[in-house]
Amino acid sequence: MDINAIARKFTDFYYQTFDTERHGLALLYKDESMLTWEGQQILGVNAIIQKLTSLPFGKVQHQVSTVDAQPSVPNTANLIVSVTGFLLVDDDSNPIRYSQAFHLVSSDGGYYVYNDIFRLNYG
Secondary structure, three states, rough: HHHHHHHHHHHHHHHHHHHHHHHHHHHHEEEEEEEEOEEEEEEOHHHHHHHHHHOOOOOOOEEEEEEEEEEOOOOOOOOOEEEEEEEEEEEOOOOOOEEEEEEEEOOOOOEEEEEEEEEEOOO
């Protein structure tokens, strides 16, 4: 298992889906999943998708700068994925830095997001 390839494939899919059809991200979360969005903790797939689809912008484009991955638990196929990059929101030409960390848990031959932590990085 090449965890870096898995991490890259996951992040490509995640951000392409986020940028085009946020409802589609429901496939990646489960009822026990938790999202922390700018300090707000949200539990469960329905609440997470409600949060992501109600964000106050119409268009968004993620530009990924880095993707780092590590195994999270010995003898399992779980991963920690850390992402940094820039967001372009609506028609604004000033990108905003962000960081996001995912804990991916193997399930049914694939992975789901158990933990997701997102922060904008101003400064």
